[in-house]
Structure formats: C-alpha cells, structure tokens
C-alpha cells in the first residue's frame with residue numbers, strides 16, 4: 001500500500017536533511033506506529049505520502065501510484081485515498097458536527113443523497129450520533145478528535161494517516177481514540193500513526209517504525225515505543241560478587 005525506496009528529503013532552507021535514505025514497505029491493512037524524537041522526520045514522511053511535500057530523491061508509492069508522477073490535477077484523487085487526522089483536530093468552527101463531516105464529501109462532489117446516508121453512519125461509528133448538531137467548541141477534545149476521525153473515514157480512504165492524534169488528550173481519552181483508529185483499521189484501512197505516546201504503543205504492540213535524525217533506525221513487528229523497553233528487563237543484572245572473607 002505504501003512503498004518508500006531510498007527516500008531523502010531536504011527542505012530548501014533546512015540546515016540538515018529531514019529524511020535520509022528511508023526504505024520501508026507498509027502492506028494493505030497494516031497498523032503501524034511511527035515513532036522518534038521531535039524533529040526526527042515523522043511529519044515530513046506523512047506529508048510526502050499526501051504529496052504536500054516532494055522527496056528530494058528516492059521514490060514514494062501510495063496505492064501503486066508514484067506520487068512524484070501524479071500531475072497536480074491528480075492530487076485531489078490521491079487525497080481521496082488517504083485520510084488524515086491531526087493533533088489539533090482542524091474542524092471548521094462555524095459548522096456543526098454533521099456539516100463538518102459532510103463537508104469532506106461535498107468537496108469531492110459526492111451526491112447529496114449519498115452524503116445524507118453516510119454521514120449518520122460515520123457518526124454512529126465514532127459514537128457521536130446524539131451530538132450531530134453541536135458545534136466543535138461545544139465538544140470535549142476527545143469528541144472533537146472523534147469527529148475528525150469520522151470526517152477522515154467517511155469517504156472510505158484506503159489509508160488513514162494520524163499525526164500525533166492524542167497529543168492534546170488525557171490518557172483515558174487517548175486510549176479511546178487509538179481504539180477507534182483500531183476499529184477503522186479492522187474495517188480494512190491501512191493506518192499509520194505518528195506518536196510520542198509510549199504507553200499507547202506499548203499497550204498495542206503493533207509494527208513500529210522508528211526515525212532518528214531522518215533515518216529509519218528500527219522496523220519491528222509487535223514493537224514497543226523504545227527498543228530498550230524490551231531489552232532492559234530481559235538482560236539479567238550481574239550479581240555483585242561478595243568477597244569470600246566477607247561471607248559469614
């Protein structure tokens with residue numbers, strides 16, 4: 001579903017490359033966590049998949065399409081295949097929950113009768129049917145993120161990218177949101193989630209891709225946030241040797 005071959009990215013005004021020779025494949029229906037310290041290149045990688053940025057070198061394939069070769073007029077079609085969710089929700093403040101979700105379908109020209117039938121389904125999926133007429137500022141952060149997920153999912157994208165979707169949420173709400181992303185994943189969507197949330201990654205035990213200074217330094221099935229989380233408890237500590245003359 002996603003293929004990155006020797007992908008590097010240097011921003012015109014960047015003092016160092018944002019991505020360095022990244023090669024990875026993400027298959028249909030996978031759920032992948034993208035981890036790494038701030039500035040390691042996670043957002044840049046997601047932006048390449050959306051063709052919001054172009055790789056400086058290397059190849060990026062999304063659903064079989066080489067994104068560098070997609071003409072500008074083909075980019076909206078690419079973005080129909082790839083839904084996104086962000087840390088700051090990005091809902092339209094002056095539209096209701098229903099209108100926010102419907103908007104995603106209106107802009108791609110879906111007929112009114114389709115919009116009228118699929119928006120309530122999306123609201124049901126995220127458990128917000130009874131808040132359909134509220135405005136974003138009348139919702140909690142977790143509820144706003146649910147609306148954002150419904151909006152990203154309503155057009156049935158093949159890939160859902162989530163950039164630090166729990167960054168503004170408390171621990172319990174974060175678990176609800178990752179469970180919702182897992183529901184979307186179980187519906188057949190490939191999910192890539194960039195995150196700093198170690199406890200979620202450690203609880204879910206999915207594939208982990210780790211970036212450091214733009215390089216892919218780990219690709220681990222059923223991984224943890226930190227490779228050391230796994231290694232440390234498994235290495236027995238040497239027992240201090242007690243000199244014979246001190247043994248009673």
Ligand SMILES: Nc1ncnc2c1ncn2[C@@H]1O[C@H](COP(=O)(O)OP(=O)(O)OP(=O)(O)O)[C@@H](O)[C@H]1O
Nearest residue numbers: 011013014018036037038039040041042043044045
């Ligand atoms: N538009 C830009 N112009 C120049 N440099 C940029 C731009 N966007 C990102 N960078 C640089 O590219 C590198 C990677 O940034 P990126 O935002 O991809 O990291 P990140 O891992 O998503 O960080 P965070 O976890 O803080 O969101 C950083 O050094 C950053 O300063």
